[in-house]
Amino acid sequence: MMAHASRATGGRASPESVLVAFAGGAIGIIFGYDLGSVAGALPSIVREFGLSELEAGWVNGVIVSSQIPGALAAGKLNDTLGRRWTMIAIAASYAVVALLQAISPNVVMLDVVRLVLGATIGVSMVSAPLFVAEISPARLRGRFVALYQVATVGGIFITYLVNYFLSFGDHWRIMLGLAAIPAIIVLGCLMVLPESPRWLILNGHLDEAKRVLTRTDPEADLELQIAEIEREACIETGRGLADMVRPAYRRATVFVVCLGVFAQITGINAITYYSPIIFTELGFRAPGQSLALPSIVQFCAVLATIASLSIVDRLGRRITLLSGLAFMAAGALVLSLVFGLGGGSRGAGSWTGFAAVLVFTCAFNGGFGSVVWVYSSEAFPVRLRAIGASVMLVSALLANLVVADAFLWAASALGMAFVFAFFTAMALVALTFIALRAPETSGRSLEEIRTSWQVNG
Known part of the structure; x- marks a missing residue:
């Protein structure tokens, strides 16, 4: 090798x-x-x-x-x-x-x-x-x-x-x-x-790219890194959406699109947008509780996301993603059971539901929410990297619109238990997809990652 x-x-x-x-x-x-x-x-x-x-x-x-x-x-x-x-x-x-x-x-x-x-x-x-x-x-x-x-x-x-x-x-x-x-x-x-050295090389500013790489990554083998980036820039010529479905990039494109959809269809923004309603349905109806409890959840989410910084490079992207999705599925399942059993009427059921919301939110922000940006920025060669990140985000935004628009209707017509059972199922589907399709990219150069997508595609 x-x-x-x-x-x-x-x-x-x-x-x-x-x-x-x-x-x-x-x-x-x-x-x-x-x-x-x-x-x-x-x-x-x-x-x-x-x-x-x-x-x-x-x-x-x-x-x-x-x-x-x-x-x-x-x-x-x-x-x-x-x-x-x-x-x-x-x-x-x-x-x-x-x-x-x-x-x-x-x-x-x-x-x-x-x-x-x-x-x-x-x-x-x-x-x-x-x-x-x-x-x-x-x-x-x-x-x-x-x-x-x-x-x-x-x-x-x-x-x-x-x-x-x-x-x-x-x-x-x-x-x-x-x-x-x-x-x-x-x-x-x-x-x-400085400007991105990869963009500089792509646009013919080699000397400036060398200066940037020397300043930003002094421990790297400069000549080897430059050679890898130049080789990739010379081989690839396309920059459009049509190029992303070519056989060389199709696997990466499908992966980031599905990643964007799963990031939203699993339900994180349903909780973010409607947490006061969810907590009220769980039985928290005292003045100020509907605002105070989301604040506690968000504070814990910050801590979980900070914790992810120490594992995303050490343990790897896959473990971070898979463990986060497993806890998301568990949290959504508990919420479905709490609502299904009528436990959202104060007491132990209410606090169990609160704990499930806390686990779900922390698991997303410490796992999926952190790594989705890493994968979308790593999956494509330099000429397609920006548009690839755009495609991932658009897929996430479209899924977000569906969840945001349908949540209140589904909760009213079908019940909260059904909604969170659906989110549980989506988290399990996402878990299976990641287990089967997500490569480990930790510690590898962007050019090496791009090659692995083609070799394994």
């Missing part, structure tokens, strides 16, 4: 690669904060602008409608502008959008601004993990990319805290505008960070 550019398992990360991971994580914090901040701001927005239920729903839903176009555009933007300049544009957009939300004089402007925010979120969900993956040393790539999920979950948790402390009064403009602060900070970091 040929030697590979980066197989080291020890050593320190360079300052530049740590800063890249920090920048990707900061984008995740902004994304998580923006997703959750409107929940606390919406009651005040409704009062100030005198909105109907339909108008209030659109303030929240407009973001979802524009995430898919943003995700579709992300691949082209990353290939045309470069990974770094796309990230700079994202950070600048987040800052401007946050400030415009805070000064919106009417709901029309607010909706337009939030439409742009949704597109920015769609682009950032592809770009941040991609940027981090292409610059990080192979031995650290898993935990650096997974840091994005830690930051996203952390951003949602921060939102809960901010919403609580600013809920005493109509401070919705401050809630929405605060997202500008981390956006400006990460914009400053990005201005001093």
